[in-house]
Amino acid sequence: MLKGRDLIALADLSKEEILYILDTAESMKEVLTRDIKKVPTLRGKTVVNLFFEPSTRTRTSFEMAGKRLSADVINFSPATSSLVKGETLKDTAKNIEAMGVDAAVVRHKASGACRYLSKVLSAPVINAGDGIHEHPTQGLLDLFTIREKKGGIEGLRVAIAGDIYHSRVARSDIHGLVKLGAQVMVAGPPTMIPPEIESMGVCVVPSVDEILGEVDVVIMLRIQMERQTSPLFPSMREYSRYFGLSMEKIKDGMAKDLLLMHPGPVNWGVELSPEMAYYSNNLILNQVTNGVAVRMAVLYAVIAG
Amino acid sequence: MTKENRRDWLIKGGLVIDPPSGTMEVRDVLVERGRISGIAPQISKEGVSIIDARGMWVVPGLIDIHVHFRDPGYEYKETIETGLKAAASGGFTQVCCMPNTSPVNDTGAITLYMREKAKKVKGPLLYPVGAITKGQKGETLAEIGDMVENGAVAISDDGHPVMNSETMRRAMEYASHFGIPVMDHCEDKNLSADGLIHEGLVSTALGFKGIPSASEEVMVARDICLARLTGTRVHLQHLSSKGSVELVRWAKNMGLPVTCEVTPHHLTLTHHAVETYDTNTKVNPPLRTEEDRQALIEGLTEGVVDCVASDHAPHSLKEKDVEYDLAAFGISGVETALGIVLRLVQEGKLSPLRAIEAMSTSPARIVGLDGGGLGVGQPAHITIIDPEKTWEVKPEEMLSKGKNTPFAGWKLKGKAIITMVNGEVVWEAR
Numbered sequence: 265m266l267k268g269r270d271l272i273a274l275a276d277l278s279k280e281e282i283l284y285i286l287d288t289a290e291s292m293k294e295v296l297t298r299d300i301k302k303v304p305t306l307r308g309k310t311v312v313n314l315f316f317e318p319s320t321r322t323r324t325s326f327e328m329a330g331k332r333l334s335a336d337v338i339n340f341s342p343a344t345s346s347l348v349k350g351e352t353l354k355d356t357a358k359n360i361e362a363m364g365v366d367a368a369v370v371r372h373k374a375s376g377a378c379r380y381l382s383k384v385l386s387a388p389v390i391n392a393g394d395g396i397h398e399h400p401t402q403g404l405l406d407l408f409t410i411r412e413k414k415g416g417i418e419g420l421r422v423a424i425a426g427d428i429y430h431s432r433v434a435r436s437d438i439h440g441l442v443k444l445g446a447q448v449m450v451a452g453p454p455t456m457i458p459p460e461i462e463s464m465g466v467c468v469v470p471s472v473d474e475i476l477g478e479v480d481v482v483i484m485l486r487i488q489m490e491r492q493t494s495p496l497f498p499s500m501r502e503y504s505r506y507f508g509l510s511m512e513k514i515k516d517g518m519a520k521d522l523l524l525m526h527p528g529p530v531n532w533g534v535e536l537s538p539e540m541a542y543y544s545n546n547l548i549l550n551q552v553t554n555g556v557a558v559r560m561a562v563l564y565a566v567i568a569g
Numbered sequence: 570m571t572k573e574n575r576r577d578w579l580i581k582g583g584l585v586i587d588p589p590s591g592t593m594e595v596r597d598v599l600v601e602r603g604r605i606s607g608i609a610p611q612i613s614k615e616g617v618s619i620i621d622a623r624g625m626w627v628v629p630g631l632i633d634i635h636v637h638f639r640d641p642g643y644e645y646k647e648t649i650e651t652g653l654k655a656a657a658s659g660g661f662t663q664v665c666c667m668p669n670t671s672p673v674n675d676t677g678a679i680t681l682y683m684r685e686k687a688k689k690v691k692g693p694l695l696y697p698v699g700a701i702t703k704g705q706k707g708e709t710l711a712e713i714g715d716m717v718e719n720g721a722v723a724i725s726d727d728g729h730p731v732m733n734s735e736t737m738r739r740a741m742e743y744a745s746h747f748g749i750p751v752m753d754h755c756e757d758k759n760l761s762a763d764g765l766i767h768e769g770l771v772s773t774a775l776g777f778k779g780i781p782s783a784s785e786e787v788m789v790a791r792d793i794c795l796a797r798l799t800g801t802r803v804h805l806q807h808l809s810s811k812g813s814v815e816l817v818r819w820a821k822n823m824g825l826p827v828t829c830e831v832t833p834h835h836l837t838l839t840h841h842a843v844e845t846y847d848t849n850t851k852v853n854p855p856l857r858t859e860e861d862r863q864a865l866i867e868g869l870t871e872g873v874v875d876c877v878a879s880d881h882a883p884h885s886l887k888e889k890d891v892e893y894d895l896a897a898f899g900i901s902g903v904e905t906a907l908g909i910v911l912r913l914v915q916e917g918k919l920s921p922l923r924a925i926e927a928m929s930t931s932p933a934r935i936v937g938l939d940g941g942g943l944g945v946g947q948p949a950h951i952t953i954i955d956p957e958k959t960w961e962v963k964p965e966e967m968l969s970k971g972k973n974t975p976f977a978g979w980k981l982k983g984k985a986i987i988t989m990v991n992g993e994v995v996w997e998a999r
């Protein structure tokens with residue numbers, strides 16, 4: 265269904281294609297529970313991790329996913345590359361491709377960079393996060409995690425809170441959730457709500473506190489100080505008070521069903537107060553585990569189909 | 570055509586469209602020694618070359634008051650020669666080139682260099698626009714008098730607009746002594762910082778930092794206030810938003826000395842064009858919404874928007890075949906400007922008279938150039954247009970070094986077939 269295709273954005277995928285990946289990820293997750301966590305599916309295939317922006321978690325997750333499928337995984341990061349010598353992104357990527365790769369997993373600080381490379385390269389490009397555009401495998405693993413707990417996505421109410429503007433995770437989550445029939449609300453300081461976000465099929469609410477009692481899932485986003493070019497809020501202290509989530513905001517009766525997710529790494533004490541680490545429905549580590557299964561499914565889908 | 574009579578012509582049977590007189594009728598036009606010497610229903614004359622213009626439009630030579638010819642300094646993008654040839658083929662007889670060259674055109678010497686170089690080229694007349702501030706740094710005034718003496722017709726810090734309102738005020742006051750208008754690229758650089766495209770639903774979906782319309786509008790408002798304070802003529806360049814048009818409408822109702830231009834691309838494309846990720850859609854000010862586009866067209870029809878200018882901004886592939894965020898801003902526009910404006914005529918949005926006024930009469934008036942009309946005794950700057958000729962925009966066939974057009978593959982109807990400057994044919998379609 266997706267063989268030979270790029271995976272740049274969940275905006276590009278149909279509901280059926282998303283469900284196909286999630287279903288495939290279920291069988292991959294079963295592999296991960298085995299004693300020998302490895303299948304020969306992609307033996308002889310080569311996956312290159314082209315990470316132009318530092319990332320340990322996502323890169324490791326893709327690396328593990330590739331290895332579990334018996335692919336050869338090569339890591340490339342700009343610090344050790346010729347990019348520093350003024351080579352263009354296109355040159356670098358084409359050189360790597362010429363060595364013979366079956367898929368390129370690309371992380372880049374610029375929105376649109378993966379789309380650009382997908383036009384330049386003939387091997388499938390998998391977007392591992394481009395600027396503030398999309399992070400489709402994170403979106404898929406969030407869908408997978410919710411579906412695993414709730415049995416389905418359709419009709420759920422999901423809040424995404426925090427720095428929506430600078431979040432590629434939010435954009436992928438929104439596209440995925442909306443396509444699968446969830447109702448999505450976004451919240452955060454007005455400086456972090458991108459203009460006309462309603463056009464993506466969500467509604468904007470002033471504060472996540474007000475809707476905690478009505479939603480099934482809350483996805484808290486990481487405050488990304490490094491992406492801010494002008495002041496968007498006065499202090500971490502004030503942010504955590506008005507826009508963060510703490511146990512005292514979760515009233516009795518909510519805690520039983522309300523799922524908490526976060527793409528990680530968490531700034532404890534900012535978007536989540538430290539005691540939230542012990543919250544019973546905290547799925548942050550489930551997300552990490554599911555990330556490997558979902559990335560196995562994606563590699564399988566675009567390389568082997 | 571022979572050498573002796575190369576400035577003597579009888580243009581027969583064309584539809585003369587002359588905005589100053591409001592004429593739109595079939596007329597013969599006689600050109601002698603580089604000047605228009607007669608316009609009448611029937612002219613007979615021995616010893617001049619005849620141009621059969623039946624079915625053609627005969628209009629005052631087109632004028633583009635906003636081009637970047639990159640010379641001196643960025644000759645790999647464009648030179649004065651290639652820029653002028655491209656402009657001639659687009660029907661232009663006079664052009665004004667912006668000062669963001671290297672070095673910046675902030676002295677009489679650079680202004681003179683541009684004019685001298687242009688004189689060697691058979692093409693449109695070139696009028697430099699000098700910088701407002703030295704090095705376009707927004708700090709101290711450039712030698713405005715010296716540039717005017719050497720042929721500058723206006724000043725602008727296009728591309729690096731003056732942020733400091735006090736500096737802008739003094740520039741306007743000082744420029745008024747030399748009788749030239751101050752042009753401004755209206756952009757609050759703090760509001761637009763790191764922006765790539767219009768701030769709206771497309772920037773949100775694609776994850777591109779947006780350039781809000783307000784970054785243009787606050788500076789349009791500032792410049793209008795300064796025009797009121799100083800009385801200096803202010804020309805607002807490449808307006809892109811509905812709010813800007815509304816502000817200019819207000820200024821004009823107040824009788825303030827404010828004029829403005831729009832580009833063919835802002836009249837035609839919206840931010841949805843960016844969804845293709847074609848870096849040729851990356852332009853500053855950015856392509857905005859359909860509502861903005863309609864307001865620009867309406868402004869142009871009504872005359873709130875005075876003229877069309879191409880903002881011809883050629884770039885090499887090196888600057889465009891890259892990731893969107895790294896690509897240079899700008900569209901190579903002199904060769905498509907007329908065809909795009911005629912598209913609005915064909916859609917019934919603009920009358921032929923208003924279209925020619927916006928591309929010739931108004932720009933001549935704004936910068937004080939000879940031309941813009943077909944009066945007897947005027948220099949024979951004439952463009953002959955085949956309004957029925959359909960053609961396809963092919964970047965590889967463009968004369969400009971800059972092939973960066975978002976209109977590649979577009980089929981346009983109407984093209985300049987003869988461009989005449991001072992009675993000399995500087996370009997003729999094959």
Ligand SMILES: [Zn+2]
Nearest residue numbers: 727728754806
């Ligand atoms: Zn400009």
